[in-house]
Amino acid sequence: MAPTSSTSSTVPSQTPVAAPYDALLLYSFGGPDGPDDVLPFLRNVTAGKGIPDERLAEVAEHYHHFGGRSPINGQNLALQRALADELARRGVDLPVLWGNRNWAPYTRDALRAALADGSRRVVALVTSAYASYSGCRQYREDLWGALEDVREDLGLPAGEQPIAVDKVRAYYNHPGFVEANTDALVEAFEKVPADARVVFVTHSIPDTMEAASGFAGPSYRAQHLDVAAQVASAAAARLGHDVAWDLAFCSRSGPPSQPWLEPDVNDHVRELAAGGTTAVVIAPIGFVSDHMEVAFDLDTEALETAAGLGLTAVRADSVGTREPFVRGLVDLVLERAATARALDAGEQPPVGVTVGAHPPRRDVCPVGCCRQRDGVDSGIPAACSVDPLG
Ligand SMILES: CC1=C(CCC(=O)O)c2cc3nc(cc4[nH]c(cc5[nH]c(cc1n2)c(C)c5CCC(=O)O)c(CCC(=O)O)c4C)C(CCC(=O)O)=C3C
Numbered sequence: 128m129a130p131t132s133s134t135s136s137t138v139p140s141q142t143p144v145a146a147p148y149d150a151l152l153l154y155s156f157g158g159p160d161g162p163d164d165v166l167p168f169l170r171n172v173t174a175g176k177g178i179p180d181e182r183l184a185e186v187a188e189h190y191h192h193f194g195g196r197s198p199i200n201g202q203n204l205a206l207q208r209a210l211a212d213e214l215a216r217r218g219v220d221l222p223v224l225w226g227n228r229n230w231a232p233y234t235r236d237a238l239r240a241a242l243a244d245g246s247r248r249v250v251a252l253v254t255s256a257y258a259s260y261s262g263c264r265q266y267r268e269d270l271w272g273a274l275e276d277v278r279e280d281l282g283l284p285a286g287e288q289p290i291a292v293d294k295v296r297a298y299y300n301h302p303g304f305v306e307a308n309t310d311a312l313v314e315a316f317e318k319v320p321a322d323a324r325v326v327f328v329t330h331s332i333p334d335t336m337e338a339a340s341g342f343a344g345p346s347y348r349a350q351h352l353d354v355a356a357q358v359a360s361a362a363a364a365r366l367g368h369d370v371a372w373d374l375a376f377c378s379r380s381g382p383p384s385q386p387w388l389e390p391d392v393n394d395h396v397r398e399l400a401a402g403g404t405t406a407v408v409i410a411p412i413g414f415v416s417d418h419m420e421v422a423f424d425l426d427t428e429a430l431e432t433a434a435g436l437g438l439t440a441v442r443a444d445s446v447g448t449r450e451p452f453v454r455g456l457v458d459l460v461l462e463r464a465a466t467a468r469a470l471d472a473g474e475q476p477p478v479g480v481t482v483g484a485h486p487p488r489r490d491v492c493p494v495g496c497c498r499q500r501d502g503v504d505s506g507i508p509a510a511c512s513v514d515p516l517g
Protein backbone atom coordinates (compact mmCIF):
# COMPACT_ATOMS: atom_id res chain seq x y z
CA MET A 128 0.00 0.00 0.00
CA ALA A 129 1.38 3.32 -1.00
CA PRO A 130 2.35 5.62 1.83
CA THR A 131 0.08 8.59 2.38
CA SER A 132 2.70 11.03 1.17
CA SER A 133 2.89 9.47 -2.31
CA THR A 134 -0.91 9.27 -2.48
CA SER A 135 -1.19 12.99 -1.91
CA SER A 136 1.61 13.72 -4.38
CA THR A 137 -0.48 12.08 -7.13
CA VAL A 138 -3.19 14.74 -6.72
CA PRO A 139 -2.55 17.28 -9.47
CA SER A 140 -1.31 20.50 -7.93
CA GLN A 141 -3.76 23.31 -8.52
CA THR A 142 -2.93 27.00 -8.76
CA PRO A 143 -4.55 28.61 -5.73
CA VAL A 144 -7.44 30.80 -6.97
CA ALA A 145 -6.01 33.87 -5.24
CA ALA A 146 -2.53 33.49 -6.79
CA PRO A 147 -0.39 35.54 -7.40
CA TYR A 148 -1.67 37.42 -4.36
CA ASP A 149 -0.71 36.43 -0.85
CA ALA A 150 -2.78 39.03 1.03
CA LEU A 151 -5.88 41.19 0.60
CA LEU A 152 -5.73 44.80 1.80
CA LEU A 153 -9.05 46.34 2.80
CA TYR A 154 -8.13 49.93 2.05
CA SER A 155 -10.31 52.64 3.56
CA PHE A 156 -10.62 56.29 4.52
CA GLY A 157 -10.23 56.02 8.31
CA GLY A 158 -11.92 58.04 11.02
CA PRO A 159 -11.36 59.22 14.61
CA ASP A 160 -11.69 56.74 17.50
CA GLY A 161 -12.19 59.35 20.23
CA PRO A 162 -12.52 63.12 20.86
CA ASP A 163 -8.76 63.72 20.88
CA ASP A 164 -8.44 62.18 17.43
CA VAL A 165 -10.92 64.51 15.74
CA LEU A 166 -8.71 67.52 14.99
CA PRO A 167 -5.57 65.61 13.94
CA PHE A 168 -7.76 63.39 11.74
CA LEU A 169 -9.33 66.43 10.08
CA ARG A 170 -5.87 67.92 9.52
CA ASN A 171 -4.80 64.69 7.81
CA VAL A 172 -7.86 64.74 5.56
CA THR A 173 -7.68 68.37 4.56
CA ALA A 174 -3.92 68.96 4.30
CA GLY A 175 -3.39 71.34 1.38
CA LYS A 176 -7.02 71.22 0.24
CA GLY A 177 -8.21 74.78 0.96
CA ILE A 178 -11.22 73.76 3.06
CA PRO A 179 -12.43 76.88 4.96
CA ASP A 180 -11.93 76.86 8.77
CA GLU A 181 -15.68 77.29 9.36
CA ARG A 182 -16.36 74.09 7.44
CA LEU A 183 -13.73 72.21 9.47
CA ALA A 184 -15.22 73.44 12.75
CA GLU A 185 -18.64 72.34 11.53
CA VAL A 186 -17.42 68.86 10.57
CA ALA A 187 -15.56 68.54 13.91
CA GLU A 188 -18.95 69.18 15.56
CA HIS A 189 -20.51 66.32 13.58
CA TYR A 190 -17.89 63.98 15.04
CA HIS A 191 -18.23 65.39 18.58
CA HIS A 192 -22.00 64.93 18.27
CA PHE A 193 -21.21 61.19 18.11
CA GLY A 194 -18.72 61.21 21.02
CA GLY A 195 -15.72 62.02 18.80
CA ARG A 196 -15.88 58.59 17.20
CA SER A 197 -16.54 57.78 13.61
CA PRO A 198 -18.65 54.69 12.98
CA ILE A 199 -16.41 53.86 10.00
CA ASN A 200 -13.76 51.90 11.93
CA GLY A 201 -16.24 49.43 13.41
CA GLN A 202 -17.80 49.05 9.96
CA ASN A 203 -14.44 48.25 8.40
CA LEU A 204 -13.71 45.68 11.10
CA ALA A 205 -17.05 44.04 10.34
CA LEU A 206 -16.30 44.06 6.60
CA GLN A 207 -12.80 42.64 7.21
CA ARG A 208 -14.39 39.78 9.19
CA ALA A 209 -17.10 39.20 6.57
CA LEU A 210 -14.52 39.04 3.77
CA ALA A 211 -12.36 36.62 5.76
CA ASP A 212 -15.42 34.43 6.42
CA GLU A 213 -16.46 34.41 2.75
CA LEU A 214 -12.92 33.55 1.62
CA ALA A 215 -12.75 30.73 4.21
CA ARG A 216 -16.17 29.46 3.10
CA ARG A 217 -14.79 29.12 -0.45
CA GLY A 218 -11.58 27.51 0.77
CA VAL A 219 -9.45 30.47 -0.39
CA ASP A 220 -6.35 30.99 1.73
CA LEU A 221 -5.85 34.78 1.72
CA PRO A 222 -5.28 36.83 4.89
CA VAL A 223 -7.31 40.07 5.03
CA LEU A 224 -5.45 43.15 6.26
CA TRP A 225 -6.96 46.56 6.95
CA GLY A 226 -5.29 49.92 6.37
CA ASN A 227 -6.51 53.52 6.06
CA ARG A 228 -5.48 56.72 4.33
CA ASN A 229 -6.28 59.17 7.11
CA TRP A 230 -6.17 57.39 10.47
CA ALA A 231 -4.80 54.33 12.25
CA PRO A 232 -4.43 51.58 11.29
CA TYR A 233 -2.50 53.29 8.47
CA THR A 234 -1.85 51.66 5.12
CA ARG A 235 1.92 51.77 5.52
CA ASP A 236 1.62 49.79 8.77
CA ALA A 237 -0.64 47.23 7.11
CA LEU A 238 1.95 46.85 4.34
CA ARG A 239 4.75 46.50 6.92
CA ALA A 240 2.77 43.73 8.61
CA ALA A 241 2.13 42.03 5.26
CA LEU A 242 5.84 42.14 4.46
CA ALA A 243 6.75 40.76 7.90
CA ASP A 244 4.34 37.87 7.24
CA GLY A 245 6.13 37.08 4.00
CA SER A 246 3.67 38.68 1.56
CA ARG A 247 5.14 40.05 -1.64
CA ARG A 248 2.07 40.71 -3.78
CA VAL A 249 -1.07 42.25 -2.33
CA VAL A 250 -4.47 42.96 -3.85
CA ALA A 251 -6.20 46.10 -2.54
CA LEU A 252 -9.93 46.61 -2.22
CA VAL A 253 -10.89 50.27 -1.75
CA THR A 254 -14.06 51.04 0.24
CA SER A 255 -15.30 53.30 -2.52
CA ALA A 256 -17.33 51.82 -5.36
CA TYR A 257 -16.96 54.75 -7.79
CA ALA A 258 -14.03 56.20 -9.70
CA SER A 259 -13.02 59.85 -9.21
CA TYR A 260 -10.05 61.66 -7.69
CA SER A 261 -11.52 61.18 -4.18
CA GLY A 262 -12.65 57.59 -4.68
CA CYS A 263 -9.74 56.22 -6.72
CA ARG A 264 -6.80 58.46 -7.59
CA GLN A 265 -6.30 59.81 -4.05
CA TYR A 266 -6.24 56.27 -2.65
CA ARG A 267 -3.63 55.40 -5.28
CA GLU A 268 -1.53 58.47 -4.48
CA ASP A 269 -1.55 57.69 -0.76
CA LEU A 270 -0.74 54.06 -1.54
CA TRP A 271 2.25 55.20 -3.58
CA GLY A 272 3.47 57.14 -0.52
CA ALA A 273 2.94 54.14 1.77
CA LEU A 274 4.89 51.89 -0.63
CA GLU A 275 7.72 54.44 -0.65
CA ASP A 276 7.76 54.47 3.19
CA VAL A 277 8.04 50.69 3.26
CA ARG A 278 10.84 50.72 0.69
CA GLU A 279 12.74 53.39 2.64
CA ASP A 280 12.34 51.35 5.88
CA LEU A 281 14.51 48.70 4.26
CA GLY A 282 16.98 51.19 2.79
CA LEU A 283 16.22 49.94 -0.74
CA PRO A 284 16.96 52.20 -3.71
CA ALA A 285 14.14 53.94 -5.65
CA GLY A 286 12.24 51.52 -7.86
CA GLU A 287 13.15 48.40 -5.86
CA GLN A 288 9.82 47.77 -4.21
CA PRO A 289 9.82 44.99 -1.60
CA ILE A 290 6.07 44.53 -1.96
CA ALA A 291 3.71 45.17 -4.89
CA VAL A 292 0.06 46.18 -4.70
CA ASP A 293 -2.62 45.83 -7.38
CA LYS A 294 -6.09 47.32 -7.00
CA VAL A 295 -9.54 45.87 -7.67
CA ARG A 296 -11.34 48.00 -10.29
CA ALA A 297 -14.05 50.48 -9.30
CA TYR A 298 -16.97 48.14 -8.67
CA TYR A 299 -20.08 50.36 -8.84
CA ASN A 300 -21.40 48.33 -11.77
CA HIS A 301 -20.62 44.90 -10.33
CA PRO A 302 -23.77 42.75 -9.84
CA GLY A 303 -23.06 42.19 -6.12
CA PHE A 304 -23.07 45.91 -5.32
CA VAL A 305 -26.22 46.54 -7.38
CA GLU A 306 -28.02 43.52 -5.88
CA ALA A 307 -27.22 44.52 -2.29
CA ASN A 308 -28.45 48.07 -2.95
CA THR A 309 -31.60 46.66 -4.57
CA ASP A 310 -32.31 44.44 -1.54
CA ALA A 311 -31.88 47.46 0.75
CA LEU A 312 -34.28 49.56 -1.34
CA VAL A 313 -36.92 46.82 -1.52
CA GLU A 314 -36.75 46.51 2.28
CA ALA A 315 -37.06 50.28 2.72
CA PHE A 316 -40.32 50.20 0.72
CA GLU A 317 -41.84 48.05 3.49
CA LYS A 318 -41.93 51.24 5.59
CA VAL A 319 -43.32 53.75 3.07
CA PRO A 320 -46.25 53.96 0.64
CA ALA A 321 -45.66 52.48 -2.82
CA ASP A 322 -45.66 55.94 -4.41
CA ALA A 323 -42.70 57.15 -2.32
CA ARG A 324 -40.04 58.85 -4.40
CA VAL A 325 -36.50 57.50 -4.18
CA VAL A 326 -33.70 60.01 -3.68
CA PHE A 327 -30.42 58.25 -4.37
CA VAL A 328 -27.63 60.11 -2.60
CA THR A 329 -23.90 60.32 -2.96
CA HIS A 330 -21.04 62.57 -1.86
CA SER A 331 -20.84 65.82 -3.80
CA ILE A 332 -17.53 66.62 -5.49
CA PRO A 333 -16.28 69.80 -7.22
CA ASP A 334 -17.42 70.17 -10.87
CA THR A 335 -13.74 70.11 -11.89
CA MET A 336 -13.28 66.72 -10.17
CA GLU A 337 -16.43 65.47 -11.91
CA ALA A 338 -14.99 66.49 -15.28
CA ALA A 339 -11.66 64.74 -14.56
CA SER A 340 -13.44 61.56 -13.42
CA GLY A 341 -14.61 61.00 -17.00
CA PHE A 342 -11.07 60.60 -18.31
CA ALA A 343 -11.03 56.79 -18.54
CA GLY A 344 -14.74 55.98 -18.68
CA PRO A 345 -18.12 57.37 -17.61
CA SER A 346 -17.86 60.24 -15.10
CA TYR A 347 -18.58 59.98 -11.37
CA ARG A 348 -22.10 61.34 -11.90
CA ALA A 349 -22.71 59.03 -14.88
CA GLN A 350 -21.54 56.04 -12.80
CA HIS A 351 -24.14 56.92 -10.14
CA LEU A 352 -26.90 57.43 -12.70
CA ASP A 353 -26.15 53.95 -14.06
CA VAL A 354 -26.35 52.34 -10.60
CA ALA A 355 -29.51 54.29 -9.74
CA ALA A 356 -31.23 53.16 -12.96
CA GLN A 357 -30.25 49.51 -12.36
CA VAL A 358 -31.31 49.52 -8.71
CA ALA A 359 -34.59 51.33 -9.37
CA SER A 360 -35.63 49.02 -12.20
CA ALA A 361 -34.63 45.84 -10.33
CA ALA A 362 -36.52 47.06 -7.25
CA ALA A 363 -39.57 48.01 -9.34
CA ALA A 364 -39.63 44.51 -10.84
CA ARG A 365 -39.57 42.95 -7.39
CA LEU A 366 -42.05 45.36 -5.81
CA GLY A 367 -44.50 45.16 -8.72
CA HIS A 368 -44.88 48.93 -9.03
CA ASP A 369 -43.06 51.87 -10.60
CA VAL A 370 -40.18 53.46 -8.72
CA ALA A 371 -39.63 57.16 -9.47
CA TRP A 372 -36.20 58.43 -8.56
CA ASP A 373 -33.63 61.24 -8.65
CA LEU A 374 -29.96 61.59 -7.80
CA ALA A 375 -28.95 64.17 -5.16
CA PHE A 376 -25.72 65.03 -3.36
CA CYS A 377 -24.58 65.58 0.22
CA SER A 378 -21.57 66.73 2.25
CA ARG A 379 -20.46 69.60 0.04
CA SER A 380 -17.42 71.44 1.34
CA GLY A 381 -14.89 73.83 -0.21
CA PRO A 382 -15.43 77.58 -0.65
CA PRO A 383 -18.93 78.69 -1.72
CA SER A 384 -17.43 80.22 -4.87
CA GLN A 385 -16.44 76.75 -6.13
CA PRO A 386 -19.20 74.87 -7.97
CA TRP A 387 -19.91 71.32 -6.70
CA LEU A 388 -22.39 68.73 -7.94
CA GLU A 389 -26.02 69.60 -7.16
CA PRO A 390 -28.79 69.38 -6.09
CA ASP A 391 -28.02 69.14 -2.40
CA VAL A 392 -30.21 66.45 -0.84
CA ASN A 393 -31.90 68.94 1.54
CA ASP A 394 -32.71 71.40 -1.26
CA HIS A 395 -33.99 68.53 -3.37
CA VAL A 396 -36.27 67.21 -0.62
CA ARG A 397 -37.69 70.75 -0.20
CA GLU A 398 -38.34 70.96 -3.91
CA LEU A 399 -40.05 67.56 -3.94
CA ALA A 400 -42.27 68.58 -1.02
CA ALA A 401 -43.19 71.83 -2.80
CA GLY A 402 -44.14 69.76 -5.85
CA GLY A 403 -46.54 67.57 -3.88
CA THR A 404 -44.39 64.55 -2.98
CA THR A 405 -45.48 63.12 0.38
CA ALA A 406 -43.02 60.25 0.96
CA VAL A 407 -39.35 59.70 0.18
CA VAL A 408 -36.75 56.95 0.51
CA ILE A 409 -33.22 58.25 0.88
CA ALA A 410 -30.94 55.62 -0.62
CA PRO A 411 -27.19 56.20 0.02
CA ILE A 412 -25.80 54.37 -3.02
CA GLY A 413 -22.64 56.51 -2.94
CA PHE A 414 -21.42 55.01 0.34
CA VAL A 415 -20.59 51.42 1.19
CA SER A 416 -21.39 51.75 4.90
CA ASP A 417 -23.19 54.04 7.36
CA HIS A 418 -20.20 56.25 8.14
CA MET A 419 -20.30 59.87 9.25
CA GLU A 420 -21.74 61.36 6.06
CA VAL A 421 -24.64 58.91 6.30
CA ALA A 422 -25.08 59.19 10.08
CA PHE A 423 -24.95 62.98 10.12
CA ASP A 424 -25.68 64.44 6.71
CA LEU A 425 -28.46 61.98 5.90
CA ASP A 426 -29.87 60.53 9.15
CA THR A 427 -29.55 63.75 11.12
CA GLU A 428 -29.92 66.55 8.57
CA ALA A 429 -31.79 65.20 5.56
CA LEU A 430 -34.32 63.16 7.56
CA GLU A 431 -34.93 66.24 9.76
CA THR A 432 -35.46 68.37 6.68
CA ALA A 433 -38.00 65.85 5.41
CA ALA A 434 -39.77 65.57 8.79
CA GLY A 435 -39.93 69.38 9.05
CA LEU A 436 -41.80 69.43 5.73
CA GLY A 437 -44.24 66.78 6.93
CA LEU A 438 -42.90 64.11 4.59
CA THR A 439 -42.81 60.42 5.41
CA ALA A 440 -39.11 59.62 5.02
CA VAL A 441 -36.92 56.58 5.56
CA ARG A 442 -33.29 55.90 4.83
CA ALA A 443 -32.44 52.70 2.98
CA ASP A 444 -29.46 50.72 4.30
CA SER A 445 -26.05 51.11 2.77
CA VAL A 446 -24.59 47.81 1.53
CA GLY A 447 -22.45 47.28 4.67
CA THR A 448 -21.82 43.56 5.06
CA ARG A 449 -24.86 42.38 3.11
CA GLU A 450 -24.25 38.95 1.64
CA PRO A 451 -24.50 39.85 -2.09
CA PHE A 452 -22.04 42.71 -1.58
CA VAL A 453 -19.47 40.63 0.30
CA ARG A 454 -19.86 37.76 -2.18
CA GLY A 455 -19.39 40.24 -5.04
CA LEU A 456 -16.24 41.69 -3.46
CA VAL A 457 -14.70 38.24 -3.16
CA ASP A 458 -15.68 37.54 -6.80
CA LEU A 459 -13.89 40.78 -7.75
CA VAL A 460 -10.75 39.82 -5.83
CA LEU A 461 -10.65 36.44 -7.57
CA GLU A 462 -11.34 38.10 -10.93
CA ARG A 463 -8.39 40.46 -10.31
CA ALA A 464 -6.20 37.46 -9.45
CA ALA A 465 -7.23 35.67 -12.66
CA THR A 466 -6.38 38.85 -14.60
CA ALA A 467 -2.96 39.11 -12.95
CA ARG A 468 -2.20 35.46 -13.73
CA ALA A 469 -3.25 35.90 -17.36
CA LEU A 470 -1.15 39.05 -17.80
CA ASP A 471 1.84 37.41 -16.10
CA ALA A 472 1.52 34.52 -18.58
CA GLY A 473 1.07 36.84 -21.59
CA GLU A 474 -2.51 35.66 -22.05
CA GLN A 475 -5.77 37.49 -22.58
CA PRO A 476 -7.33 38.45 -19.21
CA PRO A 477 -10.99 37.63 -18.46
CA VAL A 478 -13.61 40.31 -19.18
CA GLY A 479 -14.84 41.84 -15.90
CA VAL A 480 -18.40 40.97 -14.88
CA THR A 481 -20.78 43.97 -14.89
CA VAL A 482 -24.43 45.00 -14.98
CA GLY A 483 -25.82 48.18 -16.52
CA ALA A 484 -24.75 50.27 -19.47
CA HIS A 485 -21.01 50.60 -18.84
CA PRO A 486 -18.00 48.37 -19.48
CA PRO A 487 -15.83 47.37 -16.51
CA ARG A 488 -13.58 50.16 -15.25
CA ARG A 489 -9.91 49.47 -15.87
CA ASP A 490 -7.83 47.52 -13.35
CA VAL A 491 -4.76 49.64 -14.06
CA CYS A 492 -5.38 53.36 -14.53
CA PRO A 493 -4.06 55.08 -17.66
CA VAL A 494 -1.78 58.11 -17.53
CA GLY A 495 -3.76 61.20 -16.47
CA CYS A 496 -6.63 59.23 -14.91
CA CYS A 497 -8.63 61.37 -12.44
CA ARG A 498 -5.49 63.44 -11.96
CA GLN A 499 -7.11 66.85 -11.86
CA ARG A 500 -8.37 67.69 -8.40
CA ASP A 501 -9.36 71.33 -8.55
CA GLY A 502 -8.75 71.98 -12.20
CA VAL A 503 -5.01 71.42 -11.77
CA ASP A 504 -2.95 68.25 -11.75
CA SER A 505 -2.40 66.85 -8.29
CA GLY A 506 1.29 66.52 -9.15
CA ILE A 507 1.53 63.41 -6.96
CA PRO A 508 2.57 60.00 -8.31
CA ALA A 509 0.06 57.18 -7.91
CA ALA A 510 0.27 53.39 -7.50
CA CYS A 511 -1.78 50.97 -9.64
CA SER A 512 -1.35 52.96 -12.84
CA VAL A 513 0.59 52.23 -16.01
CA ASP A 514 3.00 55.00 -14.99
CA PRO A 515 3.21 56.19 -11.36
CA LEU A 516 3.89 59.70 -12.59
CA GLY A 517 0.84 59.60 -14.84
C1 LIG B 1 -16.29 61.19 -3.18
C2 LIG B 1 -15.99 61.16 -1.69
C3 LIG B 1 -16.13 60.08 -0.84
C4 LIG B 1 -16.64 58.70 -1.20
C5 LIG B 1 -15.49 57.81 -1.58
C6 LIG B 1 -14.77 57.26 -0.38
O1 LIG B 1 -15.42 56.59 0.44
O2 LIG B 1 -13.58 57.51 -0.24
C7 LIG B 1 -15.72 60.50 0.46
C8 LIG B 1 -15.69 59.68 1.60
C9 LIG B 1 -15.43 60.07 2.90
N1 LIG B 1 -15.14 61.33 3.33
C10 LIG B 1 -14.95 61.30 4.68
C11 LIG B 1 -14.62 62.38 5.49
C12 LIG B 1 -14.27 63.64 4.99
N2 LIG B 1 -14.22 64.05 3.69
C13 LIG B 1 -13.82 65.36 3.61
C14 LIG B 1 -13.65 66.12 2.46
C15 LIG B 1 -13.98 65.75 1.14
N3 LIG B 1 -14.54 64.55 0.75
C16 LIG B 1 -14.67 64.56 -0.64
C17 LIG B 1 -15.19 63.52 -1.40
C18 LIG B 1 -15.48 62.24 -0.91
N4 LIG B 1 -15.33 61.81 0.39
C19 LIG B 1 -14.18 65.80 -1.12
C20 LIG B 1 -14.14 66.19 -2.57
C21 LIG B 1 -13.76 66.54 -0.02
C22 LIG B 1 -13.13 67.92 -0.04
C23 LIG B 1 -11.65 67.82 0.17
C24 LIG B 1 -10.97 67.10 -0.98
O3 LIG B 1 -10.88 67.66 -2.08
O4 LIG B 1 -10.56 65.94 -0.79
C25 LIG B 1 -13.57 65.81 4.95
C26 LIG B 1 -13.05 67.19 5.32
C27 LIG B 1 -14.14 68.03 5.87
C28 LIG B 1 -15.19 68.31 4.83
O5 LIG B 1 -14.87 69.07 3.93
O6 LIG B 1 -16.26 67.70 4.89
C29 LIG B 1 -13.87 64.74 5.80
C30 LIG B 1 -13.77 64.73 7.32
C31 LIG B 1 -15.11 59.94 5.15
C32 LIG B 1 -14.98 59.45 6.59
C33 LIG B 1 -16.34 59.42 7.23
C34 LIG B 1 -16.32 58.96 8.65
O7 LIG B 1 -15.46 59.39 9.44
O8 LIG B 1 -17.20 58.15 9.02
C35 LIG B 1 -15.40 59.18 4.05
C36 LIG B 1 -15.64 57.70 3.98
Ligand SMILES: [Fe+2]
Nearest residue numbers: 261330378420
Ligand atom coordinates in the same frame (compact mmCIF):
# COMPACT_ATOMS: atom_id res chain seq x y z
FE1 LIG C 1 -14.99 62.95 2.03
